[in-house]
Amino acid sequence: MGDFGDATELALTLIFRGDATLYAIIALSLWVSAFAVGIAILIGLPAGAALAIYSFPGRRTLVILVNSLLGLPPVLVGLAGYLLLSRAGPLGRFGLLYTPGAMVLVQAVLTTPIVVAIVHRAAQEQWAKHGDAFQVAGATGFQIIPHLLLIARRQVLTAVLAALGRAISEVGAIVIVGGNIAGVTRTMTTTIMLETSKGNLPLALALGLVLIMISILLNGIAFALADRKDVK
Amino acid sequence: MTRFLLAALILCALVLFVGQRLARAEDKFVTLASTTSVDNSGLLTHILPLFKQASGIDVHVVALGTGQALDVARRGDADLVLVHDPDAEQKFIDEGHGVNRREIAWNDFIIVGPGADPAKLKGGRDVVAAFKSIWSANAPFVSRGDKSGTDALEKRLWKAADLDITKAGAWYKDIGGGMGAALNAAAGMDAYTLSDRGTWLSFNNRRDLAILLEGDARLINRYDVIELSPKLHGQAKLALAKQFADWLASLAGQQAIGDYELAGQKLFHPEADKKP
Numbered sequence: 001m002g003d004f005g006d007a008t009e010l011a012l013t014l015i016f017r018g019d020a021t022l023y024a025i026i027a028l029s030l031w032v033s034a035f036a037v038g039i040a041i042l043i044g045l046p047a048g049a050a051l052a053i054y055s056f057p058g059r060r061t062l063v064i065l066v067n068s069l070l071g072l073p074p075v076l077v078g079l080a081g082y083l084l085l086s087r088a089g090p091l092g093r094f095g096l097l098y099t100p101g102a103m104v105l106v107q108a109v110l111t112t113p114i115v116v117a118i119v120h121r122a123a124q125e126q127w128a129k130h131g132d133a134f135q136v137a138g139a140t141g142f143q144i145i146p147h148l149l150l151i152a153r154r155q156v157l158t159a160v161l162a163a164l165g166r167a168i169s170e171v172g173a174i175v176i177v178g179g180n181i182a183g184v185t186r187t188m189t190t191t192i193m194l195e196t197s198k199g200n201l202p203l204a205l206a207l208g209l210v211l212i213m214i215s216i217l218l219n220g221i222a223f224a225l226a227d228r229k230d231v232k
Numbered sequence: 233m234t235r236f237l238l239a240a241l242i243l244c245a246l247v248l249f250v251g252q253r254l255a256r257a258e259d260k261f262v263t264l265a266s267t268t269s270v271d272n273s274g275l276l277t278h279i280l281p282l283f284k285q286a287s288g289i290d291v292h293v294v295a296l297g298t299g300q301a302l303d304v305a306r307r308g309d310a311d312l313v314l315v316h317d318p319d320a321e322q323k324f325i326d327e328g329h330g331v332n333r334r335e336i337a338w339n340d341f342i343i344v345g346p347g348a349d350p351a352k353l354k355g356g357r358d359v360v361a362a363f364k365s366i367w368s369a370n371a372p373f374v375s376r377g378d379k380s381g382t383d384a385l386e387k388r389l390w391k392a393a394d395l396d397i398t399k400a401g402a403w404y405k406d407i408g409g410g411m412g413a414a415l416n417a418a419a420g421m422d423a424y425t426l427s428d429r430g431t432w433l434s435f436n437n438r439r440d441l442a443i444l445l446e447g448d449a450r451l452i453n454r455y456d457v458i459e460l461s462p463k464l465h466g467q468a469k470l471a472l473a474k475q476f477a478d479w480l481a482s483l484a485g486q487q488a489i490g491d492y493e494l495a496g497q498k499l500f501h502p503e504a505d506k507k508p
Contacts, residue, residue, distance in 0.1 A: 087308030087467060097309055098263060098294060178292035182277070197412025198272050199419075199437030 007205035011213070014206055019108030021183075026214065029187040032100055032174070033167035036107030037115075040163050045156065049145045051116070051202035053131070063120060069113035072107075072228050078176030080105040083176060100185060102177040106171060107134075111163035118162060150191025157226050161219055168215065261290035262472045265302075265310035265382055266411050270337075270455060273430035273499050279488040283479050289338035297380030297410065305329065311473040314480075316428075316455045318379035319388075320425055325392065329465070330458040337453040337489045337500040341385060343445040344415070344432060345371075345424035350498055353424070359448040363393040372423035374414045374506045377406035380494045382451075386426045415441070428453050430499045452507055455500070457481070473488070 014022055017038055051063060083089050083103075085097040096102045126148050134144050171189035178185030180194060188211045195204040270276055270451070271293055280291050296304060298315040302324045305313045313330070315321060324330045341354060343362055351369040353362045366373050375397075376383035390397040397404065407417050411431040419439040420426040427435075459476045460468050479485045486502040493499070 089307075092308070098292060181292045181294060184292055194272075196416070197268075197410055199412060199415060199435040201437050210454070 003202065003205065005041050007202050007209055008129045010202055010206035015210060020029055022210075023185055025191055026190060026210070027098065029168055029189070029211075030108065030214070031050060032103045032187065033164060036167045037043040037160060037163045039104070039108040040111040040115045041160060043112050044159070044163075045119055045137065046145055048116045048119025048159075049123040050141070050146050051120045052127045053148065053174075066113050066116050066120070072110060072113065072116055073112055074170050074172035075176070076228060077110070078173035079107050081109070081177040097177060098179040098181060100178070101189070103174040103185060105175040106177050107167045108172060111167050114123065114163045114166060115159045118159035119149070119152070119156055122152040122159075126151045151220055152173055154226070157222060161222055164218065165215065168174075169211070234313045241330050244444065259290055260288060260472060261292050262311040262469050262476055263292045264312055264314060264476070265294050265295060265296060265304045266314040267293045267301060267316050267317060267318070267455070268412070269296050269382075269428045269431045270314060270500075272410075273434040274361060275337075275430065275489065275492050275500055277322050278492045279485070283292070283476060283485070286479065286484065287475055289475060291476060297378045297383070298380030299384075304461060305465075308458075309465060311468045312477055313458050313486055314455060315381060316453055317384045318454070318456075320379075320381070320384060321456055321458060324458065328463065330460055331461045332477070333458045334477065334481050335454050335503045335504060336457050336485070338452060338505070339429045339500050340384065340440075341426055341428055341444065341451040342432060342443045342452050343424060344418065344427055344438075344441045345444045347413050347440045348422070348424035349444055351424065353444040356445055357447045359389060359445060359450055362445050363389050363395065366424055367393070367395050367400070370401055372403050372405065372421055374421070374423045374425040375404060375406045376411065377408045378410065382411060382426060382428055385451075385453075389426075390421070390449045392450075412482070420469070433494055433497055433499055435462060447508065449508060 051059065051066075081102060082097065084091045085094070085102050086092055087097070088189055096105070130148075130151065134147070139147075167184060169189065171187075174185070174187060175193065177191050178187070178190065180186055180190040186194075192204045192207045192211070195201075195207065251490075266276065272295065276293055280293075284290060291353055293319075294304065294310065298317040298320055299333065301310070301313050301315050302320055304310050306316065306324070306327075306329050313324075314336070314469060321330070321333060325333060343359065345351070345353060351362070351365040351371040353365060356362055365371075375386060387397065398400055405417065405421070407414055409417070411427060412435065413432070414425050415435050416429060419441050423443070423457075429446075457480050459473055459477050460470060462470055481503070485505065489500050490498070490502040490505070
């Protein structure tokens, strides 16, 4: 227990000491994750709902595929991202490799299936309950999808938080396309990896605790907002 | 309404943040693919601000094993390399990727191992004899196995000892990781491992590990900076990269390298220091 006690103390010291480097690292982690999840939401919410209400040949296969992508190994996404974004790769001329943009991209790939899969499952349930009513009213897909997402908002929130959790805790993909460059692409998780390799285990553990505290804070805020909305 | 304002506020903050990042990305910088030892040991953190002061150029360091660093440069993803594997470097130059190799620092490799020292290396100076003792004692040995400079030297030493490492027993642990990972593994399982001195001196999880062998001339560890050939790498920031390489080799750069100390110990010698 000694290790963890010391790490907790160190974590609190780190937070309240006001270390600019640490704050920059936390900020980078947050905004990269936020952007990635933003993209995942933009794609995932409509796609998940559409998968539930439209039936077309190959839908079942698509659903199975999306759910399988939940197990996508981050290191593989990182490697594919590296090969695509590398100067010698097809997207090389954009010069995205070793930038935060590259990290946003791979994390969007990792988190989109999460949003699609969870939203699809939730929308499917609501569609089974309310689908007839929508059809009687003669609503089009564009009108149905926002309604369906609104009805299923609790599960939608779960989807977003799950995606955010994956993004902010992920290291395998971003370290390959980001390069863990100090002050540019160094995030919470890549710092933890680096400090572990330097044998600074208490510091690495403390940074891990800081990451967990941030997660708790984000989830707390999200749930507080959601509850207020439901009371109204 | 309050929620709308909050959302708008958050959005503004995000946009500002991204704008700032993008603006920063336009600053002058070069991407250096370096071996992990010069980065993890704190050397680059020590000297890069001095270079920035002298030149206004930022250096983005991607720290990898030497093999991987050279591969990244081959693909055009770095503007220059700082590595430590003479054979792999020669190949890189022969292939036409690299030009103008310059030694800019050196230190040495050491064998670290558990205090109990089952292969009885302590006090010896002959690294090949030491490898033979580890083999005959079947003493746990952690190998990087990652085509880094250190890994390449380790493989050369087994060969020099006339031992075929593919036939080693379970005592030989190929972890496929960086120097820090290898030291963590060696500390965890009381094993021997070959380390560069810089990483060892800056490593903080030694537990029972100690230096057991040092001082063999075959353990000299030279760090070279190599620029990229304009023929194959026209897109790289060759002029800025050359400025950095020149600075490393200059009096100011050499002084900065020689001045770097950790807990009162020098980690790297400038190129001109006499080798044993």
